[in-house]
Amino acid sequence: MGLKLLRRGQFWYLRGSVCGTHVYRSTKLENRRLADALRVRTEREIAEEHAFGVSATKTFADAAEAYLASGGSGRFLEPLLSRLGKSRLNAITQNDLDAAARELSPNAQPETRNRQCYTPFVAVWNEAVLNDWARSRKWRRPRKPKGTRVVRSVARTGTAPVEYDRAATFVATMSPAPAMLMTALFYTGLRPIELFALEAPDIDIAKRWLVVRSSKIGEPRGVPLHWFLAEWLGPLVTRGGIVFRTHKGQPYPPTQGGGGQLKSAITGARSRSGIMDISPYTARHSVSTQLVVNGIHPHIKDQILGHAVDDMSRRYTNVPQRPMIEAIDTLPVPDAWRGLPWVADPLKWVNRLVEGTGRRTDLERDVSGG
Template sequence: MPLKLYRRGQIWHYRGKVAGRYLRGSCETADKDTASRKTAKIESDEWKCHFDGPQSVLTFSQASLMYRGAGKPTRFLDRIEDYWKDTLVKDIKPGSIRQMAMTMYPKAVNATRNRQAIVPCQAVINYAAESDLCPFIRVKRFKIEKKIKAPFTLSWVNSFCEHANPYLGALALFMFSTGARISEALAVNWEHVDLQQRTILIPKSKISEQRIVHLPPRVLAAIANLEGAEPLHLLVSHARLNAWPVAEDDQARRHQDPDGPQRPAWLRYHDAAQGD
């Protein structure tokens, strides 16, 4: 039977059976003409889905809502949703996704286009594909020019600790000795620290499950001297997440003063994982 309209308060709702499925919901409007048009669209899409498959009516916005509802990462999703809006997923091809990346980030490097455009867009579509709502999609990444990056060394860490305040020095020692990512280090609270067992529980991250790391004596002493501050990660400046933060007293600034003491080179957080 076709969908029928009924009013609940001031808002129109619909209910009925279409293509063997019972549907009901709100038209989210008090205007009957608008409600009728919405109901007709819902009924039409349901028949189209029944005859041509779910991919014939699935839009990117619908797929994105499913993706968000599953608790997936949404950091770069807003701009992608604004770009595709109600475009049918079946009409989104690998080439058009690459074009989207270039349109959204015309001056960005290829690594940024891959990370902030191609990867999340493909993830949304493939999540819907896992529910048989559309085909899976594979998108060729933009070529990335790999550069040799300066890694952490023990001499650099020693020099950094001489200039940094105790909190940043402990952070540098912890990341260097354990290979923890900056996000993992910032997720550590005092409840994860066991000074008696000389261990720290690193919470689950995007690349690994939670794990326990053992602390060398020097790192243990540096962290033990910070005990009493809560939570631990708030002791670290969040001024810049792509480089070592600097102390307010200017002890750890990266700019070299030709007349002052030699300070360590400015390295990024992620260089800690490349240390030796």
């Protein structure tokens, strides 16, 4: 029968059936020539889907739209869409991805190209896999050549690990609310945006497990809960809602872009501690490095940090994994960190400020018993 164009108000509509699929929808086009071109394309896509399956017609743009609808981040996606948006998923190759990355970031370092091109592409691809539009596959990412050293003129904080004693000294100079958040980052390896969105039902203190519902790779994942966090997180979980909040009780805005939500707290801690090389992302690098130093198997380390995307890891998102819990427990806890006053009663301290910031509610232990 095929599809026909019908005028309804200002727009042209498609109506008819192709290969048993009935269609009646607006083209959202006023121009008949453009509407007719859409009619021809729609007929072809329906016929191909009927013959070869839906995966034969889905494009990278379709997958990106689904990824954004499921709560994925649009950061860095626009350039990729301009380069690969019209490409059918089943036709995209490793060479196509590499060529797009070179074109979009011709002068970037491998790690920058990985972050701005490969990571958002893989997140969209994983969404397509979940929708059965594409097959699961391992995409090769850029690596820094072995034996080379790239000297940067300006070092950027957050790109290198620090010792946990140093991190403890830094966190000790922060107000309790941001100190709690930074502590959680150093003992989970989560990305800041993942921690900002964490809600009480996502954490099971007894089972030492938490679930990130929407991660950077576009899939939920399970994360082990370090014993130190299990010691004091309980009251924040019992409170309900968003777990980590500002001293005013407001959620941290879940914005991509790297810790701007903690800028004032980080700046103040640098001034008070004299430590200038710590930012929210420092925690993730520190967790990764410390796990390697502790002899943790790379596969377990990657699962903890959310790098692993194998089917088995996704299938058991909500199931606590004993090897992962044992691995995260190898992260050291300096006495100075465990001895911070808010650890004993986080809800009592969460609205206080460190000396010199706002109200004078200094971080000294309350000896009055009040």
